[in-house]
Amino acid sequence: MKDNKTAVSVKNLIKKYDSAGNITCAINGISLDIAYGDFLMITGMNGSGKSTLMHLMALLDHPSEGELIIDGNDVSKLHEKNRIGLRLRLLGYIFQEYALIQELTALENVMLPAQMLDTFPKAKKKAEILFKKVDLEKKMKRLPSQLSGGEQQRVAIARSLINNPRIIFADEPTANLDSVASKHVLDIFKKLNKEDNITIVMVTHEPEELAYASRVINLKDGKLHVK
Amino acid sequence: MLNELKLPFYLAFKSIIRGRKWTLFLTILLMSVAFINLIFVSALFNGIVAGSNQQIIDTLTGNVYIAPKQGIKYIDDKEKLLENVRAENGVTAASSGFQIPGEIERNARTGRWPIIAIDPNEYAKVINVSDHMYQGKYLDVNDEDQIIIGRQIAGGTDVEMNSTSLKGASVGDKLNVNFNGIKKTYTIKGIFYTKFIESDSRAFITERSLASFAPTMVGKATAVNIKTPNDKENSVMSEVKGLAPDTDTFLWTEAAGLMKSVSGSFTSINVLMTIVGVIIAGVTTFIVIYVDIVSRRRQIGILRAIGIKPYIIVANYVILAAVYATLGILLGSLIFFAGLVPYFIAHPFELPLAEAVLNLTPAEYFFRVQIVSWVAVISGLIPALIVTKTKMLDAILGR
Numbered sequence: 001m002k003d004n005k006t007a008v009s010v011k012n013l014i015k016k017y018d019s020a021g022n023i024t025c026a027i028n029g030i031s032l033d034i035a036y037g038d039f040l041m042i043t044g045m046n047g048s049g050k051s052t053l054m055h056l057m058a059l060l061d062h063p064s065e066g067e068l069i070i071d072g073n074d075v076s077k078l079h080e081k082n083r084i085g086l087r088l089r090l091l092g093y094i095f096q097e098y099a100l101i102q103e104l105t106a107l108e109n110v111m112l113p114a115q116m117l118d119t120f121p122k123a124k125k126k127a128e129i130l131f132k133k134v135d136l137e138k139k140m141k142r143l144p145s146q147l148s149g150g151e152q153q154r155v156a157i158a159r160s161l162i163n164n165p166r167i168i169f170a171d172e173p174t175a176n177l178d179s180v181a182s183k184h185v186l187d188i189f190k191k192l193n194k195e196d197n198i199t200i201v202m203v204t205h206e207p208e209e210l211a212y213a214s215r216v217i218n219l220k221d222g223k224l225h226v227k
Numbered sequence: 228m229l230n231e232l233k234l235p236f237y238l239a240f241k242s243i244i245r246g247r248k249w250t251l252f253l254t255i256l257l258m259s260v261a262f263i264n265l266i267f268v269s270a271l272f273n274g275i276v277a278g279s280n281q282q283i284i285d286t287l288t289g290n291v292y293i294a295p296k297q298g299i300k301y302i303d304d305k306e307k308l309l310e311n312v313r314a315e316n317g318v319t320a321a322s323s324g325f326q327i328p329g330e331i332e333r334n335a336r337t338g339r340w341p342i343i344a345i346d347p348n349e350y351a352k353v354i355n356v357s358d359h360m361y362q363g364k365y366l367d368v369n370d371e372d373q374i375i376i377g378r379q380i381a382g383g384t385d386v387e388m389n390s391t392s393l394k395g396a397s398v399g400d401k402l403n404v405n406f407n408g409i410k411k412t413y414t415i416k417g418i419f420y421t422k423f424i425e426s427d428s429r430a431f432i433t434e435r436s437l438a439s440f441a442p443t444m445v446g447k448a449t450a451v452n453i454k455t456p457n458d459k460e461n462s463v464m465s466e467v468k469g470l471a472p473d474t475d476t477f478l479w480t481e482a483a484g485l486m487k488s489v490s491g492s493f494t495s496i497n498v499l500m501t502i503v504g505v506i507i508a509g510v511t512t513f514i515v516i517y518v519d520i521v522s523r524r525r526q527i528g529i530l531r532a533i534g535i536k537p538y539i540i541v542a543n544y545v546i547l548a549a550v551y552a553t554l555g556i557l558l559g560s561l562i563f564f565a566g567l568v569p570y571f572i573a574h575p576f577e578l579p580l581a582e583a584v585l586n587l588t589p590a591e592y593f594f595r596v597q598i599v600s601w602v603a604v605i606s607g608l609i610p611a612l613i614v615t616k617t618k619m620l621d622a623i624l625g626r
Contacts (some may be wrong), residue, residue, distance in 0.1 A: 060532055061620055081536075088534025099529045099623065103245040113533045115234055143245070159533065 005072065007167050007199045008034040008057050013066035015052050015222075026052040028222035029066070036166065039193045039200045041210055044219035050203045051171055053219065057201065058093045058169040059083045071166070088116055092160030094170040098152040100144040106155045107131070107140040114162045123162070130158040134188055150181025157188055161198075168192070170202040174209065186212050234535070235542035242547060254515050258555020258603070261511040263563055265504035265595050270563075270585035271576070272497040276490045278581035279423070280479070283486060286426035288479045289321075289353045289452035290460040291467065299473045301325075305448035308471040312451060315466045317459035320352035323448035325437060331380065331430065332403040333393045340380050342404065342430045344437035344444075353454045356419045356431070363398035363417030370433045374402060374413035377427030378420040387424055409440050422581060501595075508599050513606035516548050520610045527614050528622030537615040541608065548607025552600050560592075 015027040026049045034040055044050045055061040056068060059075060068076045071090060075083065087093070100109045107127055114123035131137040134154040144152050153173055160168050170189070174182035190212050192198045202213075210216050218225045243251060284290055293312075295302055302308060305323045312321040324343040331338055347366040351357040356375070357365040366375055382392030396402070400415045413432065421427055438445045455463040460478060468476045483490070520527070530540050568585050575582035614622065 055620055060623075061618075084531075084534055084536055087532065093532055095529075095532075095623070099525075099532070101526055101529065103241050108241065112530075112535070115230055115237070116534060116536070116539075117230065119230055120233070163534075 005036050006033050006069070007036045007038065007071065008032075008201070009067075009069040010053075010057065011067040011069070013053070013056060013068060014064045015049075015056060015061070016064040026222050027056065027063070030219075030222070030224055032217065032224065034167075034199060034201060036199050037193070037197050037214075039189070039212060039214040040202070041213035041216045042201070042203045042219060043205070043207075043210070043216060044225070048219040048225075049222040050219050052222075054169050054171050054201065054203055058091055059087055060093065088113060089163055090165055090167065092163075092165040092168040094153070094156050094160050094168065094173045096172040096175045098144070098149070098156045100152055100155060100159075102144055105141050105143055106136065106147065106151075106158075109144070109155055110140075110158045110162055112162075113159065117163060126162055127158065130161055133161070134158045135184075148181070150177045150184060153177060153181070153185055154188065157185065161192070165198070167199040167201065170200065172203050172205065174204070174206065182206070182209070231536065231539060234539050235546055238539075238543040239546040239550060242543070243550060250519075254519070254551050255554045255558055257511055257515055258551050258599070259557075259559035259562060261508040262556050262559035262595070262599050263567075265501065265508050265599065266559070266563055266587055266592065267567065267585070268500040268504060269497055269591060269595070270568075270587040271583065272493045272500070273588075273591070274571075274576070274583040274586040275578060275581070276493050277586045278575075278578070278583040279486050279489065280483070282421060282423040282426065282581040283483055284454075284457075284479045285355045286359070286421040286423050287354070288450075288477075288482045290455040290457065290479055291453040291464045291476060292479070292482070293451040293453070293467065293471065293474050293476050295449065296473045296475055301444075301447040301449060302451060302471055302474055303447060304471070305446060305451060308448075308451055308474075311470045312453055312467050315463060317455050317463045317466070319454040319456065320349075321451060321453045322346065322349040322353040323451045324350065325434070325444060325447060326449040327406050327437070327441070327444075329407075330405045331376075331393065332405070333396050333400060336393050338380070338391055338393065340376075340428055340430055342374075342406075342432060343449075344432050344434050346434050347431075350431075350452075353452045356421065356426070359419045359421045361418045361420035363415065365417055365419075366431060366433050368433060369435060370416065371436045371439055372411075372413055373416035373436075374404070374430055374432050375417040375419060376402075376415060376430040378418055379424055379427040380430060381415075381418045388428065406440065411436075411440055422578075505598055505602065509602040509606060512548070512552065512599070512603045513609070515551065516544065516603070516607045517610040519547070520544055520607075520614050524614055524617075524622045525625060528619050528624075531615070531619045532623060540615050541611040544611035545604055545607045548603045549600065552603030555603075556596055556599055 010030055010032040013027055013030045017024045017026060030053060042050045056063050063076055067074060070086065110127040110130060111123040114126055131140045134157055136151060136154050139147060139151060174185055177185065186209060189200050193200050309321050309323060312318055324345050326341050326343050329342045331340060347368055361378055366373060378386055379388040380392055381396040382389045382394040386392060396415060398415050398417060402413045402415060404411050404413055453463060453467065464476055464478055527540055531537065571584045575584050
């Protein structure tokens with residue numbers, strides 16, 4: 001069942017980088033609405049602006065111009081303190097390189113964001129449930145270095161889910177995985193989208209992965225490109 | 228909020244138990260070296276000053292001494308004064324000496340040095356010249372024609388005042404002593420060497436010997452020396468003040484002479500070296516923590532990306548710095564108190580003034596503990612603040 005409310009709304013978004021006086025426009029006036037319940041895939045060539053757009057929508061970076069509305073709130077000029085709150089409670093982010101803390105076990109990595117809001121036992125209980133969801137309950141006490149790439153990415157997925165976010169951003173989550181591991185990750189996303197109604201926004205290079213999406217957009221030179 | 232507050236401790240704890248053990252060990256070792264550097268120099272200078280001061284007390288004056296008022300030559304009834312002094316609380320021992328002006332001659336070399344008539348047994352309880360016999364023996368009460376002289380009088384190629392000494396007098400040699408016209412010949416019974424020049428520039432004869440050529444001086448003294456525990460010398464001084472007429476009472480510090488300015492200089496150098504030590508400790512800690520934090524820059528970026536508040540990340544590193552500092556201080560203290568201090572007690576620094584051991588008061592130790600702790604906290608705080616202020620994506624993507 002889909003929620004009619006808009007999860008993310010981007011209006012004329014621009015992101016410029018100034019490198020020693022050379023201005024590069026990575027995102028050049030993109031406007032886009034993502035509804036709750038969407039499974040949106042973003043494709044495009046290297047340097048098309050896919051990751052930059054993801055970083056902006058996931059509040060990891062600030063736009064140069066334009067409007068960014070998340071869950072009905074304008075967050076374009078939001079103070080970092082409030083952005084942290086949104087990242088913690090509303091959004092989940094999955095990096096291409098897993099981005100796990102190497103000194104923490106898989107379980108501790110997943111529990112970490114929950115410990116900002118819950119007690120240790122409660123966070124642990126929530127994390128253990130998520131490990132079942134990503135089919136890793138037997139390896140949750142291992143360190144990231146003791147897990148395969150696919151397993152680390154599933155830990156990263158569990159971590160992104162720990163505070164029950166409504167939107168998950170995944171930046172090429174299967175780029176470093178073999179086909180079996182990639183399918184496993186995509187199946188989890190599909191299940192999360194279908195069963196838990198979590199909005200998924202994912203960047204991919206792989207055409208065969210597009211079948212999982214309910215909607216696909218293509219970027220070229222920082223702009224939406226209609227094929 | 229309480230959950231949040233626990234998080235920095237949790238992260239620091241995990242970082243310590245799961246981090247690289249060698250890196251942790253080397254970090255703690257470096258911190259301990261910085262701490263030892265801070266306490267060692269201070270302890271050494273303290274030791275030199277304390278050693279020299281103790282030399283004055285042990286070999287020259289005692290903790291407190293009583294002397295005739297200016298213009299008065301002697302303490303008339305020394306036995307009564309000694310009896311009264313010994314009865315006072317805190318007095319460990321008391322003894323007297325009668326200093327006679329005299330010229331010593333040997334093999335046509337002459338010089339004027341203080342010659343002091345003593346009761347050898349009682350004097351040894353206050354002034355420990357008897358423990359520093361370099362050659363021969365200490366005086367006996369019944370000795371009459373025997374004298375003991377300091378090494379600065381006897382002379383020798385390694386003696387500081389050799390040029391004005393008797394240039395190589397040794398035990399058994401005869402010395403002619405002229406006490407303002409009264410001439411007497413003594414045999415050198417012993418040569419003492421306290422390593423404190425002023426003490427080693429004196430000679431001692433017995434009271435019995437004094438009585439043989441100046442019987443009217445029996446029962447008189449030019450000084451009464453009092454031994455007390457070092458922490459009771461002030462109270463003893465006020466107790467014994469005024470026990471005999473026409474006398475003044477002094478602390479050993481009054482006789483410190485040149486050592487006063489030497490001690491003052493050492494104290495100034497000590498302060499300077501402490502400042503240098505603090506800077507070294509600060510820079511070392513800063514580098515250690517900074518390198519540690521910079522190597523975890525990506526991790527800090529990830530923590531921020533998943534919603535961990537910056538103050539938690541900063542607090543995590545401040546706690547880590549405090550833990551490094553605490554463990555460094557503990558290791559440094561262990562090396563210092565269980566290794567260096569006993570070693571230097573067994574093998575003291577041989578200085579011209581005295582033998583010095585490491586000497587650090589609890590107050591000085593805790594002051595330096597505080598310095599290193601604060602420096603560590605600040606050294607953890609600054610780089611953590613810098614890294615948490617950098618752009619999140621730059622930290623994560625290593626740009």
